[in-house]
Amino acid sequence: MKRIQFLLALTVTLILAGFAQAKDIELLNVSYDPTREFYAEFNAAFARHWKTTHGDTVQIKQSHGGSGRQARSVIDGLAADIVTLALAGDIDAIHDNAKLIPKDWQKRLPLNSSPYTSTIVFLVRKGNPLKIKDWDDLVKPGVSIITPNPKTSGGARWNYLAAWEFARRKYGSDGAAKEFVQKVYRNVPVLDSGARGSTTTFVQRAIGDVFLSWENEAFLAVKEFGAGSFEIVVPSLSILAEPPVTVVDKVVKKKGTEAIARAYLEYLYSEEGQDLAGKHFYRPTSPAAAAKYGPQFVKVELFTIEQAFGGWARAQVEHFADGATFDQIYLKQ
Amino acid sequence: MSARSERSVIPGFNLSLGFTLTYLGLIVVIPLSAAFLKTAGMSWSAFVDAVASPRVLASYRLSFGASFLAALVNCVFGLVVAWVLVRYSFPGRKIVDALVDLPFALPTAVAGIALAAIYSKNGWVGQWVEPYGIKLAFSQIGVFIALTFIGLPFVVRTLQPVIEELEPELEEASYTLGASRWQTIRRVILPDLFPPLLTGFAMAFARALGEYGSVVFISGNMPMRTEITPLLIITKLEQYDYRGATAIAVVMLVVSFILLLFINLLQRWSRRHHRI
Numbered sequence: 336m337k338r339i340q341f342l343l344a345l346t347v348t349l350i351l352a353g354f355a356q357a358k359d360i361e362l363l364n365v366s367y368d369p370t371r372e373f374y375a376e377f378n379a380a381f382a383r384h385w386k387t388t389h390g391d392t393v394q395i396k397q398s399h400g401g402s403g404r405q406a407r408s409v410i411d412g413l414a415a416d417i418v419t420l421a422l423a424g425d426i427d428a429i430h431d432n433a434k435l436i437p438k439d440w441q442k443r444l445p446l447n448s449s450p451y452t453s454t455i456v457f458l459v460r461k462g463n464p465l466k467i468k469d470w471d472d473l474v475k476p477g478v479s480i481i482t483p484n485p486k487t488s489g490g491a492r493w494n495y496l497a498a499w500e501f502a503r504r505k506y507g508s509d510g511a512a513k514e515f516v517q518k519v520y521r522n523v524p525v526l527d528s529g530a531r532g533s534t535t536t537f538v539q540r541a542i543g544d545v546f547l548s549w550e551n552e553a554f555l556a557v558k559e560f561g562a563g564s565f566e567i568v569v570p571s572l573s574i575l576a577e578p579p580v581t582v583v584d585k586v587v588k589k590k591g592t593e594a595i596a597r598a599y600l601e602y603l604y605s606e607e608g609q610d611l612a613g614k615h616f617y618r619p620t621s622p623a624a625a626a627k628y629g630p631q632f633v634k635v636e637l638f639t640i641e642q643a644f645g646g647w648a649r650a651q652v653e654h655f656a657d658g659a660t661f662d663q664i665y666l667k668q
Numbered sequence: 669m670s671a672r673s674e675r676s677v678i679p680g681f682n683l684s685l686g687f688t689l690t691y692l693g694l695i696v697v698i699p700l701s702a703a704f705l706k707t708a709g710m711s712w713s714a715f716v717d718a719v720a721s722p723r724v725l726a727s728y729r730l731s732f733g734a735s736f737l738a739a740l741v742n743c744v745f746g747l748v749v750a751w752v753l754v755r756y757s758f759p760g761r762k763i764v765d766a767l768v769d770l771p772f773a774l775p776t777a778v779a780g781i782a783l784a785a786i787y788s789k790n791g792w793v794g795q796w797v798e799p800y801g802i803k804l805a806f807s808q809i810g811v812f813i814a815l816t817f818i819g820l821p822f823v824v825r826t827l828q829p830v831i832e833e834l835e836p837e838l839e840e841a842s843y844t845l846g847a848s849r850w851q852t853i854r855r856v857i858l859p860d861l862f863p864p865l866l867t868g869f870a871m872a873f874a875r876a877l878g879e880y881g882s883v884v885f886i887s888g889n890m891p892m893r894t895e896i897t898p899l900l901i902i903t904k905l906e907q908y909d910y911r912g913a914t915a916i917a918v919v920m921l922v923v924s925f926i927l928l929l930f931i932n933l934l935q936r937w938s939r940r941h942h943r944i
Contacts, residue, residue, distance in 0.1 A: 525888040665891040
């Protein structure tokens with residue numbers, strides 16, 4: 336009898352001891368396609384940082400996909416503590432459709448909640464056989480362009496708007512820009528739903544001559560497959576892509592992870608976070624990291640979506656909603 | 669004793685009917701009616717806008733057209749395959765027989781990637797036809813190829829047991845009575861095979877209509893040209909247009925149901941008219 340009592344007491348003590356130990360915290364970061372490698376390394380760095388400053392073990396899970404699809408998963412109930420998507424419009428949708436975050440979410444962190452920026456460049460095959468130099472070269476007959484579907488991919492929306500703004504500046508009107516973009520898309524043989532799918536199409540299935548790509552994704556392709564296979568071409572004008580981040584308020588309040596989720600995002604702005612962003616070919620925003628990684632990026636004239644299109648909400652309605660310009664360029668063919 | 673013999677051999681009719689209805693309700697009817705409920709909140713004009721815009725109409729044409737053609741082609745070649753597998757014995761028959769089931773088992777995305785790899789410009793097959801200006805992958809032909817691939821086992825597997833039941837003696841009798849080969853096929857063999865062919869067609873067709881995974885990899889997904897309806901539904905969902913998506917789904921559901929019902933009726937009719 337005594338023995339059983341002792342064993343019982345022991346078990347209870349062990350269980351209680353288990354509870355008293357440092358907490359194991361789990362966070363889910365729902366992100367878009369080309370951030371895979373960056374966040375894999377950043378998560379490990381943040382976990383180390385949190386362990387040394389707070390003693391708790393934090394495990395960060397990642398989910399990747401087309402930016403729009405990822406936002407929809409969160410709207411449909413995927414319990415993301417953090418979203419780090421390709422464009423503000425997709426995070427706005429989380430507010431509009433599910434009210435999981437406040438309307439002014441973008442004001443909560445510095446720099447429009449975009450700790451790192453990127454842009455759109457061209458990836459071409461070795462030696463650039465078609466001599467692609469700028470956006471004009473894309474509309475030549477016989478050039479095959481790979482880009483994802485702007486309706487589902489965040490990166491593709493940046494591509495589309497960059498092409499549009501280039502033509503508007505060069506030819507002087509929205510009408511001419513639309514015609515130009517239509518010619519560009521006439522040269523697109525496949526529309527994948529996300530940026531990673533398009534990378535696979537271009538890199539692994541060897542389809543297309545030019546790939547309109549996130550700058551970091553282009554660098555990654557060159558790094559992975561060697562400079563012997565691909566070259567990066569930087570056009571004369573491109574768009575400043577600001578992929579924003581935010582905490583999903585309703586989820587972190589329920590899970591009790593608000594403090595750590597905020598700390599996670601703030602850590603993106605720290606020197607270590609900025610350094611990793613630069614290492615993975617995002618353009619860092621901190622002066623130190625920008626100076627360190629600046630030389631790897633070609634200087635290019637960048638415009639912002641606010642300047643050229645009056646922000647995402649307007650660009651979405653004018654270009655990507657049902658019946659807007661993207662639908663029109665296909666209907667008129 | 670006599671009261672008992674009137675019953676079915678297997679007891680529990682009420683119980684099993686109850687199970688059937690509950691099961692169908694939970695698995696089929698309730699999820700589908702949710703789609704109808706969701707669209708019920710739309711105004712009529714919004715519904716028409718969603719389901720009859722040019723892009724959606726183009727996708728219906730492709731989805732129904734390619735599914736129909738694929739099922740038709742599968743009927744022809746599926747019949748040949750099933751006939752060969754039942755009537756002839758040759759080395760490797762068991763392996764061929766097992767191969768037929770592969771499209772059932774293969775994850776459709778894998779099938780799509782494999783088909784796209786083979787039929788694209790750089791693929792084993794694609795590189796030989798592309799110089800002649802024929803695009804297989806990333807065209808409507810690609811959609812048709814994928815749908816043919818996934819539909820084949822349905823036709824073969826519905827025909828096989830029926831062909832096994834056919835008695836070769838009947839064909840021999842037909843010969844000895846002076847019928848030509850064509851007459852034997854038309855008057856003796858086909859009447860028995862017509863009902864299962866229709867079933868196989870209906871299943872292959874229905875499966876092709878709903879297919880998504882393999883098609884998106886090989887179609888190229890170009891608006892107005894190679895977008896299938898299931899892809900449009902997903903695209904609408906990704907634009908947070910839940911109602912638009914369910915509206916298209918409802919149209920597909922209704923049209924598919926009518927078509928399947930029609931095929932079933934046709935099958936019943938053919939059974940009555942062709943049986944001796």
